Amino acid sequence: MTGANEFSISLTPANWSFGTVTPNTVNTTDLTQFNLTVDSTSTCAINTYITGEDAVWADDPGAYNWTLSSNEQNDIKVYVLWFKPDGGESYIPITKGQTSFYSGTLGPGDSKQFGLKLLTPQPDFTRGGTGYFSVGSAIVQTHVTISAVAA
Amino acid sequence: MVRQSKHLAWLALVLLIAVILGPATVQAQSFSVSPVEIEIDNLSPGGVTQFNLTIHNREDVNHVFALTTYNPGKSERREGRVEFPDDSWISFSPQSVEVKANSEARTEVTVTVPPNQKWTGKDWEIWLRVAPEEREFLVVNYYIRLLVSTGEEVEAGTNVGLVVGIPVGILLLGCVVYYFYFRRKAKPEHP
Numbered sequence: 001m002t003g004a005n006e007f008s009i010s011l012t013p014a015n016w017s018f019g020t021v022t023p024n025t026v027n028t029t030d031l032t033q034f035n036l037t038v039d040s041t042s043t044c045a046i047n048t049y050i051t052g053e054d055a056v057w058a059d060d061p062g063a064y065n066w067t068l069s070s071n072e073q074n075d076i077k078v079y080v081l082w083f084k085p086d087g088g089e090s091y092i093p094i095t096k097g098q099t100s101f102y103s104g105t106l107g108p109g110d111s112k113q114f115g116l117k118l119l120t121p122q123p124d125f126t127r128g129g130t131g132y133f134s135v136g137s138a139i140v141q142t143h144v145t146i147s148a149v150a151a
Numbered sequence: 152m153v154r155q156s157k158h159l160a161w162l163a164l165v166l167l168i169a170v171i172l173g174p175a176t177v178q179a180q181s182f183s184v185s186p187v188e189i190e191i192d193n194l195s196p197g198g199v200t201q202f203n204l205t206i207h208n209r210e211d212v213n214h215v216f217a218l219t220t221y222n223p224g225k226s227e228r229r230e231g232r233v234e235f236p237d238d239s240w241i242s243f244s245p246q247s248v249e250v251k252a253n254s255e256a257r258t259e260v261t262v263t264v265p266p267n268q269k270w271t272g273k274d275w276e277i278w279l280r281v282a283p284e285e286r287e288f289l290v291v292n293y294y295i296r297l298l299v300s301t302g303e304e305v306e307a308g309t310n311v312g313l314v315v316g317i318p319v320g321i322l323l324l325g326c327v328v329y330y331f332y333f334r335r336k337a338k339p340e341h342p
Contacts, residue, residue, distance in 0.1 A: 007293075008183035008209070014287040034289065044187060047227070098224075143286050149227075149278060149294035150187040 007042035007108075009148050011035070016116075023123035023131040024074065031086045031115035036101070036146060042108040045151040048101035052081050052094040055142035057135050064135040066121050068142070070095050074119045081144070086113040094144060105151040116144070180283045180291060181209040182216070182250070188296040189260075197266030197306030203257045204295060206281060208250035215284040216250060218243040218258055220277055221294060228276045232298060235277035240264060241297070247284070262297070266305050275299045 012035050018027045038046060057064035069080040072093050082091035085102065092099060094116075102112055123131025185205050194200055208214050220238040228234075235241075242261045250256040260279065264270050278294040 005187045006183055006185040007187055008181065009291060010181060011289045011291055014180075014289050016288050039183075041183075098227075141288075143288060143290050145282075145290040145292050147280075147292040147294055149223075150296055 005042075005044040005150060007044055007046050007148060007150065008039045009046070009048075009146070010037045010039060011146060012037075018118055021118070021120050023120055023133060025120050027118045027120070029115045029117075031084055031088075032113040033115050035111060035113050036106075037111040038106045038108055038148075040109045045105040045107045046148045047105055047151050049098040049147045049149075050083060050094055050101040051096060051098055051145045051147070053096060053143055053145075055079060055140045058139040058141045064138070064140075066140060066142075068094070068096055069119075070097075074121050076122050076124060079121050080119040081142075082117040083114050083144075084117070086115070088114075091117050098147070101146055180214060180285075180287075182214065182281075182283070182291075182293075183207045183209065184281050184293045184295060186295070187293075188298070190298045190300075191262065192300045193302040194262070194264055194299060195302040195304055195306035196264045196268070196270040198302075199261060199263045201259055201261045203259055204279065204281070205255050205257050206248055206250050207255040208252060211252045213249060213251050216248050217282050217284050218246050218248070219280045219282070221280045223276065223278050223294075229296070229298060232274050232276035235275040235297075235299065236270070238277065241277065241279070260297075262299060264299075264301060268305055270301055271303050271305065273299075273301045275301075 016029070016033070018029075021027055036048070052068045054068050055066040056062075066077050066079040069075075069078050072080055072082075074080050081094040083094055083101075084091045101114075106112065121133070124134035125132055184207070189202055191200055191202075204218070206216050220235075220241055222234055222238065240263050242263075244259045244261070246258075248256050248258050275298070277297050277299075279297055280292055280294055282292045283290065
């Protein structure tokens with residue numbers, strides 16, 4: 001049996017708020033908002049992957065949620081999330097399945113900045129021409145996971 | 152249902168808002184895992200092997216990490232490796248590890264391959280996932296590559312039938328010998 005090496009990555013900032021959002025709208029962060037760094041103490045290059053998940057009402061996760069889209073289309077209670085590396089050509093959808101975060105390998109000390117784009121769900125109902133989420137003024141939370149494996 | 156109706160009632164008055172939010176902190180959980188790749192060669196079907204994974208928590212607070220398996224796609228595996236047939240052959244002890252602040256903890260991984268000829272001469276790959284149980288918006292997960300190659304021979308496993316049958320057989324034989332020997336000896340002789 002053989003085994004070797006060690007690596008670690010840092011992600012900053014750990015938390016982020018899109019602020020107040022309304023139905024069926026696009027919200028973007030700066031492309032340098034988030035940063036992934038392979039710690040210099042790492043002893044090998046890595047491959048990286050990104051995944052997302054459904055968003056849930058923070059107060060009562062079982063009562064209200066948005067499903068993460070798998071086809072870049074939003075719908076009622078379906079939202080879309082993309083990421084774009086700084087300098088990248090286009091936004092890449094984040095799904096529940098594993099997507100390559102960076103096409104090449106990253107070595108010790110390497111760093112990549114990226115931004116996110118959110119398309120909120122279509123309104124749960126419309127009244128007087130205005131769309132509403134049925135949960136109202138609430139906090140909806142999700143997670144974005146970046147995974148690393150030895151290249 | 153009651154709860155939803157209540158919300159709908161007062162929300163009709165409010166422009167709907169939703170927020171993806173959390174208190175800002177500096178960085179997602181900082182930890183490392185070693186080794187990052189394990190290669191097991193010549194493991195015979197019927198055999199068992201064990202190794203340790205070390206999780207190093209680099210933060211000033213305790214964290215709990217969960218260990219699971221993940222089957223990578225063909226493009227993610229090492230060349231020549233195929234999918235690990237059954238992730239129930241891999242177990243963690245413990246499967247959930249609490250690592251104190253600025254310290255490390257170990258978990259033992261056991262790989263068991265059933266004793267079957269069809270598992271000989273294989274080159275498998277599966278990933279072991281280490282994930283923090285408390286999560287912020289951005290989450291870091293690590294995978295450890297586990298490469299398992301099996302030998303050409305099936306290891307003879309313990310035969311429960313033989314282990315139980317032999318002592319029982321000896322005991323029965325002893326009873327029979329005892330019965331006939333002493334009964335014959337104790338029987339009065341006919342004149």
